[in-house]
Amino acid sequence: xxxxxxxxxxxxxxxxxxxxxxxxxxxxxxxxxxxxxxxxxxxxxxxxxxxxxxxxxxxxxxxxxxxxxxxxxxxxxxxxxxxxxxxxxxxxxxxxxxxxxxxxxxxxxxxxxxxxxxxxxxxxxxxxxxxxxxxxxxxxxxxxxxxxxxxxxxxxxxxxxxxxxxxxxxxxxxxxxxxxxxxxxxxxxxxxxxxxxxxxxxxxxxxxxxxxxxxxxxxxxxxxxxxxxxxxxxxxxxxxxxxxxxxxxxxxxxxxxxxxxxxxxxxxxxxxxxxxxxxxxxxxxxxxxxxxxxxxxxxxxxxxxxxxxxxxxxxxxxxxxxxxxxxxxxxxxxxxxxxxxxxxxxxxxxxxxx
Amino acid sequence: xxxxxxxxxxxxxxxxxxxxxxxxxxxxxxxxxxxxxxxxxxxxxxxxxxxxxxxxxxxxxxxxxxxxxxxxxxxxxxxxxxxxxxxxxxxxxxxxxxxxxxxxxxxxxxxxxxxxxxxxxxxxxxxxxxxxxxxxxxxxxxxxxxxxxxxxxxxxxxxxxxxxxxxxxxxxxxxxxxxxxxxxxxxxxxxxxxxxxxxxxxxxxxxxxxxxxxxxxxxxxxxxxxxxxxxxxxxxxxxxxxxxxxxx
Numbered sequence: 001x002x003x004x005x006x007x008x009x010x011x012x013x014x015x016x017x018x019x020x021x022x023x024x025x026x027x028x029x030x031x032x033x034x035x036x037x038x039x040x041x042x043x044x045x046x047x048x049x050x051x052x053x054x055x056x057x058x059x060x061x062x063x064x065x066x067x068x069x070x071x072x073x074x075x076x077x078x079x080x081x082x083x084x085x086x087x088x089x090x091x092x093x094x095x096x097x098x099x100x101x102x103x104x105x106x107x108x109x110x111x112x113x114x115x116x117x118x119x120x121x122x123x124x125x126x127x128x129x130x131x132x133x134x135x136x137x138x139x140x141x142x143x144x145x146x147x148x149x150x151x152x153x154x155x156x157x158x159x160x161x162x163x164x165x166x167x168x169x170x171x172x173x174x175x176x177x178x179x180x181x182x183x184x185x186x187x188x189x190x191x192x193x194x195x196x197x198x199x200x201x202x203x204x205x206x207x208x209x210x211x212x213x214x215x216x217x218x219x220x221x222x223x224x225x226x227x228x229x230x231x232x233x234x235x236x237x238x239x240x241x242x243x244x245x246x247x248x249x250x251x252x253x254x255x256x257x258x259x260x261x262x263x264x265x266x267x268x269x270x271x272x273x274x275x276x277x278x279x280x281x282x283x284x285x286x287x288x289x290x291x292x293x294x295x296x297x298x299x300x301x302x303x304x305x306x307x308x309x310x311x312x313x314x315x316x317x318x319x320x321x322x323x324x325x326x327x328x329x330x331x332x333x334x335x336x337x338x339x340x341x342x343x344x345x346x347x348x349x350x351x352x353x354x
Numbered sequence: 355x356x357x358x359x360x361x362x363x364x365x366x367x368x369x370x371x372x373x374x375x376x377x378x379x380x381x382x383x384x385x386x387x388x389x390x391x392x393x394x395x396x397x398x399x400x401x402x403x404x405x406x407x408x409x410x411x412x413x414x415x416x417x418x419x420x421x422x423x424x425x426x427x428x429x430x431x432x433x434x435x436x437x438x439x440x441x442x443x444x445x446x447x448x449x450x451x452x453x454x455x456x457x458x459x460x461x462x463x464x465x466x467x468x469x470x471x472x473x474x475x476x477x478x479x480x481x482x483x484x485x486x487x488x489x490x491x492x493x494x495x496x497x498x499x500x501x502x503x504x505x506x507x508x509x510x511x512x513x514x515x516x517x518x519x520x521x522x523x524x525x526x527x528x529x530x531x532x533x534x535x536x537x538x539x540x541x542x543x544x545x546x547x548x549x550x551x552x553x554x555x556x557x558x559x560x561x562x563x564x565x566x567x568x569x570x571x572x573x574x575x576x577x578x579x580x581x582x583x584x585x586x587x588x589x590x591x592x593x594x595x596x597x598x599x600x601x602x
Contacts, residue, residue, distance in 0.1 A: 009546050101357045101554070118356055136547035137515070140356055140555045323546055324533060348546070 009324050009348040015228045019339045020289060027332075027342065028282065030354050031305075033315045034330065035108050036093045037276040039306040040284065041239050044268045045298035048209055057280075057287045061203045064180040064275035065189060066095060068197040071174045072105055073167035075113060076148070077192065078155045084181055084188040085111050085148055091182070091277060094175040099310040100141075100322045103173055106312045109182070111149035115173075116312035116319075117142050125171040127163050134321040134349040143312065143319055178275045203274030210267045214244060217262040226258035228343050234258055235302055235331055238269065264298060281305055285332065292336045299336035305329060314350055321349035328353075358532035359557035361415065361434065361456070362487055362520035371525075377401045378526035380410040413561070417458060420444050434564045436485065442467035449473035449482065455564045456518070458485045459508050461501040469511045478516045483560045484508060487522035488530070488538055505542035514548035518556045 018025045044050065050058070074080065075092070084090050089109030097104045104116040115129075122129055122142035129144035152159040167173055181189050216226045216234065237244050237255045244257045288301050307314055309326030320328060325347050333341040344353035363375055380401040400409040415434035423444060429435060436456035439445040445467060448457050457477060460466055477484070486505045490497040509517065519539055523529050530538075532553045539549025 005540060100550075136551055136555075138551075138555055138559075140558075323550065324536075 011327075011348065012346045012350065012352055013228055013232065014344045014353050016342045016344075017339070018342070019337075021338050026354070027285075027340070030315075030330070030342065030344065031281050031285070032278045033354055034278065034305065034307050034328070035091055035313065036106065036308045036311045037278065037281060037305050038308045039271060039273045039304075040276055040281060041269060041271040041304045041306075042284070042288070043235070043238060043302040043304075044270070045213070045215065045264045045300065046266065046296060047268045048266050050207070050268060050270055051291060054284075054287055054291055057284050058205050058270060058272055061272055061274070061280045062180055062182060062277050063200050063202050064178055065193060066199050066201060067177045067179060067193065069174050070177040070196055071167070071172065072115070073164055073173075074192060074195070075105075075107060076155075076160065076164050076167070080189075080192050081148060081155065083191065087188060089182045089277075090179065090189075091275065092177055092179045093275070093308055093311050095178045096176050097310060098322070099312060099320070099326065103175070104310060104312045105173070105175055105177070107179075108313060108317060110317075111147060112313075112317050113146045113148055114312045114317065115144040115146075116321075117144065121171055121173065125166040125173075127166050132321065133319055133351075134323070141321070145317065180275050180277055182277050182279050201274060203272045203276060206271050206273075208241065208269045210238070210269060211265065213238065213264045213267045214257040214261045215264055215267075216258045217260040230258035231333075232331060232343055232345065235304060238267075239271070239304060276305075285334070288334055289338065292334060296336075300333060302331065302333050304331045314346060315344075315353050318351040320346075320351075323348040356554045356558040358553050359561070360521050360523075360529070360553075361413075361518060361557055361560060362417075362436075362485065362522045364522055364524045366524070374526050375523065375529070376410065376412060378529050380404060413564075417456075420448070423447060430568050432564075434560065435567065440466060442470075445469070446473045449477035449480075453567060454482060455560050455567065456483050456485045458487070459504055461487055461490050461504055462497055464500055465504050465507060469508055471511050474512045478512065481516075481559065481563050483516045483518050483556055483563075484512060485518050485520055486542065487520055488535065489521045489523045489528040492528050492530075502541060509543040514544045516556065517544070517548070517552050518560060519549075519552045520557075 018027070020027065042054075085107075090107055090111075091109055092105070092107035094103075094105040099116060101118075103118060103121050106114045108114070115125075116132070117125065117129070119140050119142065122144070125144070127144050127146075129142045131139045132141035132143055135141055146153060146159075146163060151157070153163075154160060179189060179192075215238075216231060233255055234244065234257050236242075237253070242253050242255060243250070244253070244255050246254050246256045285303065288303065292299065292301060307320075307328040309322060309328075311320055311328075314320035314328040320326065326349075327345060327347045328350055330342060330344040330353070333343075346353055360379055363379070366372060380403050400412060402408065403410050413433040414431070415436060416429055416432045417436040417438060419438045419440070421440040421444070434456065435454045436458055437448050437452060437454045438458040438460060439448045440460075445457070448454060450473065459469075474484075486501070486508065488501065491501040519535050521529055535553050536546075536549040539552050540546070544552060
């Protein structure tokens, strides 16, 4: 067998240590650049039920809308642009489309419309685009990226007309679409929603209480804690409810908690799933900081935010794709003294996180 | 990348078995699956691919197992035409002259002949793909050794280009998901990108090659128009339709 068999596809992990009080901290920008968040999980050690303030944050995450079979040219509708795109921040991503198989669409809050198209669709659309960075031998995927707030894409302009004609009569691209708007909520989207089959959804919250959880000891900001890879594996195992016992009688998991370890008698894991906005994640981080200011048995909280695996863009407007896994997520380990460890991770077909 | 495809399902006369095979393929997210009969006779409504909103696409394929050159006759009625040569001479003929889409590499016996680089390069230039089937490896451990050995020697010769991986499944349990098959490609010596292409873009190339086989040089496509009767008033629109087809 060849030696390459023990190599896994490339993945990137960027680790950063800083403090919320540091003026040069980039945490806000880093959180805001991951536009499409699918899941937020919080691990609270020595806690059996979420404190009320934290719970209220979970319950007040923005709702989002699912529009079935939306023709993509509707995102260029003049009324939609004026009431939603130009006014605030619209977050939209195509639903149930695979980035390595189908045509995917994303609308970022800055008004960038990104279409990740296969070769046939791109050729039929007839709009300027670039081959994907992650093409292998043949150019089979193309990315069309359009700034809807740019003057060349103003309604009536040449670029606008060409894209509109392409999406309306040549390609006729229709997908299920997840849409959210900040700050206005649904009011500015009503005109668009009313024309199609839509439903409003609240993010799904689930809570698990874990008992006798082994976790890495020395989780303090000043001491050198365990290496990022083992820590991320442990966080993932806890989130997925995978045992870290590594007992000889079980072959399901050989994951272990990194040494040195300690046991926490109980812990609470809360997950929120849906189209989650960076603004809500930021509010959650601030609330966790307030929670940590009070004295607790364990002085840390771990927050993990996962991006959509099939989104055409990950951080900023950087292209994202899937080779074997489309992970793009970050894990924020917060301490009582307002310091934090931030780990940003992506898979093979992705650019370096900020 | 394009949609995932499994281009080889074994045909049986048992209709319910074919239907369950196609339904499992849809569940495993394959999108095009060849069977050699009129598809509407097989199933009235094709199942939707898991996690998507469109139904699975089913094509017709013929595989000719050749032990003599006269065995091969070109059939344009099939969407895909495959040939499995038994000797080195026939392999040479298939790569350079025969009008086929796929050349199957035998996986059920020890390598019958050495695959040389020259016919492989000739086939690559003509757009013909080589196929390795994996279901024999699932059934039997000896077949598994032959599959891996034959596939590794093919990959060394063709350098991972123009290769497709398919199932040749007889039962639904012999089907595997597209990411599992691309992992299997790593065992055959393919790189990550090549292995994924072997179940997606390469299969798309084969299907397009099959479509162009029915045309003149891939440019002109003729279609039988619906009916000459009842009267000549139908003729002008049909002519313009044919002219439109010709210019496309």
